[in-house]
Amino acid sequence: GAVVSQHPSWVICKSGTSVKIECRSLDFQATTMFWYRQFPKQSLMLMATSNEGSKATYEQGVEKDKFLINHASLTLSTLTVTSAHPEDSSFYICSAREGGGAGHEQFFGPGTRLTVL
Amino acid sequence: AQSVTQLDSQVPVFEEAPVELRCNYSSSVSVYLFWYVQYPNQGLQLLLKYLSGSTLVKGINGFEAEFNKSQTSFHLRKPSVHISDTAEYFCAVIPSGTYKYIFGTGTRLKVLA
Numbered sequence: 001g002a003v004v005s006q007h008p009s010w011v012i013c014k015s016g017t018s019v020k021i022e023c024r025s026l027d028f029q030a031t032t033m034f035w036y037r038q039f040p041k042q043s044l045m046l047m048a049t050s051n052e053g054s055k056a057t058y059e060q061g062v063e064k065d066k067f068l069i070n071h072a073s074l075t076l077s078t079l080t081v082t083s084a085h086p087e088d089s090s091f092y093i094c095s096a097r098e099g100g101g102a103g104h105e106q107f108f109g110p111g112t113r114l115t116v117l
Numbered sequence: 118a119q120s121v122t123q124l125d126s127q128v129p130v131f132e133e134a135p136v137e138l139r140c141n142y143s144s145s146v147s148v149y150l151f152w153y154v155q156y157p158n159q160g161l162q163l164l165l166k167y168l169s170g171s172t173l174v175k176g177i178n179g180f181e182a183e184f185n186k187s188q189t190s191f192h193l194r195k196p197s198v199h200i201s202d203t204a205e206y207f208c209a210v211i212p213s214g215t216y217k218y219i220f221g222t223g224t225r226l227k228v229l230a
Binding site: 004006032034041042043044046049091093095097105106107108109110111113 | 151153158159160161162163166207211216217218220221222223225
């Protein structure tokens with residue numbers, strides 16, 4: 001099946017620093033990638049949708065200047081949390097969509113746990 | 118607006134007993150339906166999906182779900198659970214004409230020895 005990887009799997013950083021998370025589709029070309037945030041014991045919240053070669057579309061309430069998303073190729077998307085603060089600590093999950101019509105499922109990465117001290 | 122409701126936030130069940138995790142949705146258009154499982158500190162793994170055709174869908178690990186259009190439900194069932202089934206289960210829909218998931222709030226299944 002389609003495999004999506006994320007790196008790193010966990011990261012601890014100091015407040016005020018920036019952190020980059022990579023999401024890669026390993027065996028397929030992802031026309032669209034998605035970034036989710038998950039708080040403890042809660043569901044996934046979609047943060048943004050990115051299409052290769054174009055600007056990401058952010059969901060309402062998500063700060064685009066804080067969460068920078070780049071989808072430079074059909075197999076790689078990155079999420080950079082800029083000037084991270086403790087409230088940014090969370091589990092970040094990416095997913096990728098292979099293409100096709102509506103209803104095409106997304107394949108999820110294993111997630112990245114970010115802890116900001 | 119579309120929504121997905123998982124009424125049970127937590128379901129304890131003894132090992133080898135059957136289990137049903139409930140999922141209801143609300144949508145003005147047709148939907149595609151999914152069940153995912155999430156183990157601690159991991160991403161989501163697809164259990165099964167309904168796109169069209171037979172309303173009874175069989176998935177991995179012995180799970181199955183039935184799409185009931187009149188009741189707008191997609192309940193997940195397993196006839197005999199194992200300790201290893203302990204995890205968080207998410208129901209999700211993709212409304213026709215879109216590609217974004219709408220997730221339920223999740224049900225934590227705890228299988229007891």
